[in-house]
Amino acid sequence: MRARPPTLPPHGEPAHDAGLVSRSWRAVRWLQPGLVVKRWLVTSGLGLVVALLGAAIWADFKPVYWTLETVEWLLQTLTSAMPRQVTGPAILLLGVGLVIWGQSRSFGSIQRALAPEKDTSLLDALRAQNRLDRGPAIVAIGGGTGLSTLLSGLKRYSSRITAIVTVADDGGSSGVLRRELGVQPPGDIRNCLAALSTEEPLLTRLFQYRFPNRSGLAGHSFGNLFLTALAAITGSLESAITASGRVLAVQGQVVPATSADVRLWADLEDGRRLEGESAIGKASAPIRRLGCTPETPAALPRALEAIAGADLIVLGPGSLYTSLLPNLLVPDLVQALLQSRAPRLYVCNLMTQPGETDGLDVEGHLRAIESQLSQLGVEELLFPAVLVQEPIRNRGLLEHYARHGAMPVACPTARLRRQGYEVMQAPLLSNRTDGVRHDPRSLAIAVMRFYRRHRSGLEQSLRQQMADRLS
Numbered sequence: 001m002r003a004r005p006p007t008l009p010p011h012g013e014p015a016h017d018a019g020l021v022s023r024s025w026r027a028v029r030w031l032q033p034g035l036v037v038k039r040w041l042v043t044s045g046l047g048l049v050v051a052l053l054g055a056a057i058w059a060d061f062k063p064v065y066w067t068l069e070t071v072e073w074l075l076q077t078l079t080s081a082m083p084r085q086v087t088g089p090a091i092l093l094l095g096v097g098l099v100i101w102g103q104s105r106s107f108g109s110i111q112r113a114l115a116p117e118k119d120t121s122l123l124d125a126l127r128a129q130n131r132l133d134r135g136p137a138i139v140a141i142g143g144g145t146g147l148s149t150l151l152s153g154l155k156r157y158s159s160r161i162t163a164i165v166t167v168a169d170d171g172g173s174s175g176v177l178r179r180e181l182g183v184q185p186p187g188d189i190r191n192c193l194a195a196l197s198t199e200e201p202l203l204t205r206l207f208q209y210r211f212p213n214r215s216g217l218a219g220h221s222f223g224n225l226f227l228t229a230l231a232a233i234t235g236s237l238e239s240a241i242t243a244s245g246r247v248l249a250v251q252g253q254v255v256p257a258t259s260a261d262v263r264l265w266a267d268l269e270d271g272r273r274l275e276g277e278s279a280i281g282k283a284s285a286p287i288r289r290l291g292c293t294p295e296t297p298a299a300l301p302r303a304l305e306a307i308a309g310a311d312l313i314v315l316g317p318g319s320l321y322t323s324l325l326p327n328l329l330v331p332d333l334v335q336a337l338l339q340s341r342a343p344r345l346y347v348c349n350l351m352t353q354p355g356e357t358d359g360l361d362v363e364g365h366l367r368a369i370e371s372q373l374s375q376l377g378v379e380e381l382l383f384p385a386v387l388v389q390e391p392i393r394n395r396g397l398l399e400h401y402a403r404h405g406a407m408p409v410a411c412p413t414a415r416l417r418r419q420g421y422e423v424m425q426a427p428l429l430s431n432r433t434d435g436v437r438h439d440p441r442s443l444a445i446a447v448m449r450f451y452r453r454h455r456s457g458l459e460q461s462l463r464q465q466m467a468d469r470l471s
Contacts (some may be wrong), residue, residue: 132159132251136311136451139164139342141257141327143188146318146438148195150347151252153444155196161252162306163192164333166326167237168264168292171278173210173220183228184237184261188323189254190223193241197248207248238300255306257327260297264326266290277322282355287321290372292329299332307336312451315383316347317438320357320365325372334376343454345447346383350392350429350436354405361410362388366421385422387446389429397436424450 056064078087135158140150143166151163167184169175174185190207197204207226211217217225223244230240241254265275268285280287307313318324328334337344346369348362357365366386373382388411392398398408413423426446430439 129159132157135160136455137306137309138162138451139306139310139313141313141315141324141333142166142318143169143323143326144318145191146316146323146347146349147188148191149438149440150314150317150443150447151192151195153440153442154447155198155251156441156444157448159251161196162303162310163196163252163254164257164303164306164327165189165192165254166262166323167256167258168262168277168322168326170263170276171281173224175278176219177224177228181228181232182261183231184256184259186224186227186231186237187221189237189241189256190221190227192254193244193248193250194223196245196250196252196254198251199247199249203248207244238302253302253306255300255303257303257333258297258299258330260294262297262326262329263293264290264322265292266321277326280356281319281322281353283321284355286358287356287368289375290321290325290329292326296331297329299330299336304332304336307333307340310340310342311455312447313337313340313342313344314347314447315345315369317349317443319353320349320360320368322356325369328369328372328376328382331376334373334378334382337382338378338380343385343451344383345385345387345450347387347438347443347447348389348411349409350389350438351401351406351408357409358405359407361412362386362423363412363416365409366416381420384420385424385450386416387424387426387428387450390425390427392429392436401436 075087078091132155137160138154138158139162140147140154141164142150147163147165151161154161165188167188169185169187170178172187174187177183178185194204194208197207207221207223209222211220211222213219227237227240227244230243231237234240234243236259237256238259241256244250245253263275264277264280265273266280266283266287267273267289268283269288270285272285274280274283280290315327316324346366348365349357352358352360360368366383369383370381388409392408401407411423411425413425416423424446426442426449428438428442428446430437430442
């Protein structure tokens with residue numbers, strides 16, 4: 001195989017000059033504001049000066065006198081050869097260049113030591129982390145794949161994310177571990193941890209790995225087993241989640257809605273009662289009422305603290321009766337949501353779910369949430385804003401879902417607005433060809449647009465109140 005000739009820099013610029021310019025530009029970028037690095041470099045320099053002053057005092061200032069005499073002799077020699085108008089700027093530039101070069105090489109060494117395989121420079125990583133640290137405090141409530149999809153998009157905008165996850169699952173690997181070992185179901189929690197992970201993709205894939213059917217661990221995922229084992233070692237699922245978050249370098253935190261062993265039940269309109277999350281998801285008649293055992297599970301303090309300090313609260317997307325409403329069966333969570341002054345947004349599903357939300361439009365989903373809250377004595381709109389998908393135009397995809405009993409969730413926008421709801425429509429559909437899915441990036445963009453609009457409105461309101469007081 002012939003070797004590829006080296007690529008020449010543009011405009012005929014020599015390669016070594018281009019490399020020098022690139023390195024110089026990277027060094028200058030360290031002077032940009034917001035990196036939280038320069039202040040500590042100045043602090044270190046000040047500390048060095050103070051330490052040298054202390055040493056000089058201890059040595060009766062003799063080394064200082066010798067140094068000053070040497071510097072004076074050197075300056076006299078230089079100024080006798082060249083005028084000070086040339087010598088001064090040249091030495092100044094030389095000193096600044098040495099500082100920038102030395103610091104850039106130091107940070108480069110730190111980058112190679114901490115993350116030798118990552119292409120992102122330490123400077124870019126610091127800038128990105130600083131931007132994420134200044135992002136809004138977001139609380140996302142839900143479960144299933146819908147919540148993990150939302151989280152994977154939101155982590156591009158903030159590192160202050162709290163996922164409050166339902167623990168009512170009793171099917172699949174989570175159900176087996178729950179029945180045999182008596183642990184809370186780890187499946188939805190595992191998906192959220194993987195979605196918020198910033199660690200190497202291989203480690204995240206390992207956490208999501210599901211053992212094949214031919215093995216004795218058929219159906220189980222490695223992450224579920226890992227969380228179950230950690231819960232046994234640490235004594236609680238909450239501690240296991242915290243430890244797993246450190247392993248995966250999770251950007252934010254994942255918190256179960258409750259530490260209680262919650263069992264769902266649902267009363268259907270035909271008079272039957274279904275017990276268990278997996279059975280409710282296959283209901284053959286409309287659901288009239290949802291409940292759980294124990295009747296009033298307690299919320300975890302971390303979940304309540306996150307809601308109290310939230311700048312934005314999002315419910316959904318996810319299965320209405322098996323992923324979203326179970327979180328609203330925790331009275332403490334509902335009270336914390338009512339007391340929060342953060343804007344609250346409900347993200348509606350794209351399609352109806354056969355057996356669970358047959359025939360429900362966006363208004364029907366909101367009515368189900370209101371009915372659930374009315375059982376706790378809540379009459380106000382807990383989620384007064386709703387985000388929905390624009391009309392889906394792909395006829396072939398719609399026909400495919402119609403054959404399986406699923407339809408797009410229609411949105412009666414005008415009627416909802418008359419009822420006091422704020423309705424946002426946006427293109428949220430993923431380009432994947434294997435089904436109708438929310439696109440993480442599009443969903444996060446729409447959610448952040450909602451947040452910025454409300455923050456701008458709040459700032460204008462505060463300015464107006466201040467102007468009224470001053471007048």
